[in-house]
Amino acid sequence: MTKKMIDLSVPMDNRLKEPFPPKIKYDSHANGAKQAAGLLGLKASDFPNNEAWATETVTLTTHTGTHIDAPWHYASTAAGKPARTIDQLPIEWFYGDGVLFDFSDKHPGYEIQTQDLTDQLEEMNYELKPLDIVLIRTDTDQYIYTDEYLASQPGMSADATRWLIEQGIKVMGIDGWGWDIPLALQAENYKQNPREGVLWAAHFVGKEAEYCQIEKLANLDQLPTQHGFKVAAFPIKITGASAGWVRPVAIIE
Template sequence: MIEIVDLSQEIYEGMPVYKDLPQVKMSIHNSHEEWDGIKNPKEKTAAVHKLELGEHTGTHVDAINHMAKEYKGQSIDTMPLSMFYTEGICLDFSHKNLKELITSLDIENACKKVNLEIKKGDTVLLYTDHYRKHFNTSNWGNGPDISIEAARWLGEKGIAAFGVETMSPGVPKVSNKEVHHICGELGFTHYENMINLYKLIDKGRFRFIGLPLKIRGGTGSPVRAVAVFDS
């Protein structure tokens, strides 16, 4: 029996986005009534929606070219699909407070607690319960995230990516910019705005899938991230 856990936020007009990124806009572009030739219908039933959104909307993955200008050629469409189809583990940091840093020692201890090892090519998901506690509140942008040294420690282990529930991989104005730079330097990436990570705790290893759209020159992409357990 295969169990698939959805790790992705809904995309909808008015949803929270990071700082000055594009707001999501959604409207009916074509209606069934229009296609059926009905004039002045009392309601319009969507046949095609028009979407306006940024690449970094909702649950998404960052491309290497997003990390710093020196990586401008490494867009999302050039990154190997193997980076987005990996083995995964999820570690529990739900005890962390707002804006608190997750260190490499924290990660090592979390691994020991559940007898898991970070392997080369893994996607490492960091459960903080920030989504359930603070989504769309005044503290949504103030979640716990990884430290600069933890980012380098993870990158040097050869992981494909790590994932967080927050809108940024590092704490803004503390570690966020440097975490991005380290991802570019060491050639790995991260997912942001993940949900349902609590459903992965204490369940061991899983197949992680977070395939991006093939956006030419893209700096990132929304994904439908899932964890797959084959029991």
């Protein structure tokens, strides 16, 4: 049986328009020859064409590029217990049946509600089960190299996030910069009427129960179906970290 794989990540690229873009310094093969010569007591000319290894030096945060947020990112505790970091989570969470919800028709700032999810589940004749991996399509990934990236997405509400956790979902992801609606819209709403449940509301559901979110997914428009595929999204193991970089892949039989 043949398998088709779809890359669901954005590239790590100096051109990314986000608050914490990577800084990638590219070292040439010629510099590699100089480095190797210095380490080994040789001359750069001892290597063919004065060239050896190419290397890159990358400076970034654990939330740069496509990554998975651990419970520790949301708060110091989850459900009254110390929140776990990315290296402490069960690896079984990160491989499972994928379920795609399509909100690419919603306007920037639209807050996705539980009813939106249940309506689509009814349309696709599917019932969520524990450890399904939920993907939220907004098509915001098309803006990753533009200034519109941070403000162009619908986002998840706290209630919808809570409902997904109640269905046994541990890993959920979105192809926007963040899981909630854009931060600027949250701040504007709060300034007009300061109250709880506005700032980072969906993230803060992680205080109540453990869950992980994948942010900055891509290519969800390439999935040919809303379920019936697998998702592999294993995060890099970084000791004590609030997130880990990931290259999620959809696997279609």
